[in-house]
Every structure is written in structure tokens, then in C-alpha cells.
Amino acid sequence: MTNILRGLRQLTWIEIKIFLREPLGAIGTIVIPVLAFVLLGRATAGKHAPSNPALSGLLSAGGVPALVSMLITISAVLSLAAIISIYREGGILKRLRATPLRPWAILTSHVLVKLMLTALTMTLMVLAGRRYFAIGPQVPLVSFTIALLISTLSILSIGFIIASVVPTARFAQPIGAVIFYPMIGLSGLFVPIDSLPPALRAVARVLPLSHSASLLQGIWTGDPWSAHLGDVASLAVVFVVCIAVSSRVFRWE
Numbered sequence: 001m002t003n004i005l006r007g008l009r010q011l012t013w014i015e016i017k018i019f020l021r022e023p024l025g026a027i028g029t030i031v032i033p034v035l036a037f038v039l040l041g042r043a044t045a046g047k048h049a050p051s052n053p054a055l056s057g058l059l060s061a062g063g064v065p066a067l068v069s070m071l072i073t074i075s076a077v078l079s080l081a082a083i084i085s086i087y088r089e090g091g092i093l094k095r096l097r098a099t100p101l102r103p104w105a106i107l108t109s110h111v112l113v114k115l116m117l118t119a120l121t122m123t124l125m126v127l128a129g130r131r132y133f134a135i136g137p138q139v140p141l142v143s144f145t146i147a148l149l150i151s152t153l154s155i156l157s158i159g160f161i162i163a164s165v166v167p168t169a170r171f172a173q174p175i176g177a178v179i180f181y182p183m184i185g186l187s188g189l190f191v192p193i194d195s196l197p198p199a200l201r202a203v204a205r206v207l208p209l210s211h212s213a214s215l216l217q218g219i220w221t222g223d224p225w226s227a228h229l230g231d232v233a234s235l236a237v238v239f240v241v242c243i244a245v246s247s248r249v250f251r252w253e
Contacts, residue, residue: 011109037125066216076114077159081172084163094253147219151212154235157242164250183209208238
């Protein structure tokens with residue numbers, strides 16, 4: 001077990017170094033979400049939610065943090081799907097599987113990298129946005145970070161399914177974008193779910209990003225965890241189901 005954990009730690013460190021060698025990946029995952037948070041914060045600072053329901057969610061107290069946090073998560077998911085696809089296409093996954101490392105350790109290293117980058121981006125986002133958001137004791141940053149990591153784990157599990165079935169690496173990010181970005185439109189951040197047509201409302205209520213948005217907005221504004229047990233349970237169900245599915249359809253070569 002000690003050897004496995006040591007190998008997992010070494011592989012995770014290698015993956016971090018590989019990621020940082022590609023400037024565009026670091027810019028897209030870390031820099032752009034922080035800039036988006038600052039620019040949106042600057043544009044909405046001091047404004048109250050308008051009468052137009054299409055903007056009420058975004059301009060609410062937790063709207064911008066929730067939106068940017070989900071962009072961080074989706075960026076991590078798209079990056080994960082692309083990297084796994086590239087490794088499979090290049091035969092790297094096949095060679096890694098032939099090492100003493102367990103298959104779960106190989107895949108866990110990628111998840112750990114994404115979680116650490118998510119936490120780093122979240123920290124930089126909060127530090128950069130202090131001027132535009134009242135980030136004080138009333139904002140439970142630890143709870144919000146935990147909520148973000150729960151959301152990230154759940155949505156990363158969907159990314160594993162995408163990475164499992166895409167034929168080549170060049171299709172990974174476009175397919176992921178087609179799946180995830182429409183979900184943001186139905187998440188309740190731009191248009192309240194209750195104001196959607198009945199069919200779209202039913203779809204929105206089962207989408208993981210809707211529960212992620214609800215959880216992130218609520219925790220940011222100080223809601224207790226008990227008020228979002230349904231969101232946490234839904235995200236947990238998505239995680240369990242997607243992990244079960246990806247374990248059956250994942251291809252190493």
C-alpha cells in the first residue's frame with residue numbers, strides 16, 4: 001500500500017509538471033477564470049438584482065462566484081477528457097497500465113491534479129475579487145471550497161464517461177463543450193428555473209449543473225448545508241452512477 005501511495009504521489013507530481021509546461025492550459029484553467037471573476041465583479045459591483053428575471057440569478061450575491069466556479073469546473077473536465085484521450089491515443093495509458101501502479105491510482109492522479117488546480121484557482125479568484133465582493137467572515141470560504149470540490153468531483157465523473165467513449169483527442173473538448181455549456185444556460189444562473197417552460201424546467205431539475213449552481217450560490221450567501229442536502233445527494237448520485245458506467249466503458253487503448 002505504501003508503494004502504491006508513493007507511486008500515486010510521484011505520478012501526480014509528474015502530471016502537474018506536464019500540465020504547467022503547456023502555457024495555454026494554465027492560462028485557460030487558472031488565469032481566464034480569475035480574470036472573468038474580476039471583470040464580472042467589477043461590472044456588477046454594487047448592483048442589485050434587476051426586475052428582469054433573466055439577470056436576477058447572475059447579479060444575486062452568489063451568482064458571479066457560482067458562475068465562475070462552474071467555469072473552473074468545466075475547464076477542468078474538458079482538460080481531463082482531452083488529456084485522457086491523448087494518453088490513450090498515444091499509447092501512454094496502455095504503457096502505464098503495464099507498470100506496478102494499480103489502474104485506479106493512474107486515474108486518481110489525474111483527478112487529484114484537477115482538484116488541486118481547482119482549489120488554487122478558487123483561492124486566486126477570491127484574493128483577486130476582494131475589491132468587488134464583500135468577502136469577509138460572513139462568506140464561509142471553507143464551506144464554499146468544499147461545495148466547489150463536491151461539484152467538481154461530480155462533474156469530473158461525467159468527464160470520465162466522455163473520455164471513455166470519444167474516438168480521438170480532438171473530439172474530446174468539442175463534445176464536452178456541447179454537453180456542458182448548454183447546461184449552464186439551464187442551471188438557474190441566468191434564467192430562474194421556475195420561469196422556464198415546463199419541459200425545460202423538468203430537464204433543468206435533473207441536470208447536475210443546476211444542483212451545483214444551487215449549492216454554490218446557497219453556500220456563498222450563508223445557507224446551512226442542511227438547506228442543500230438534496231443538491232449534495234443529487235451530485236453524489238451523479239458521481240456514483242457515472243463512475244459505475246465509466247468503469248465498464250473505459251478503454252485503455
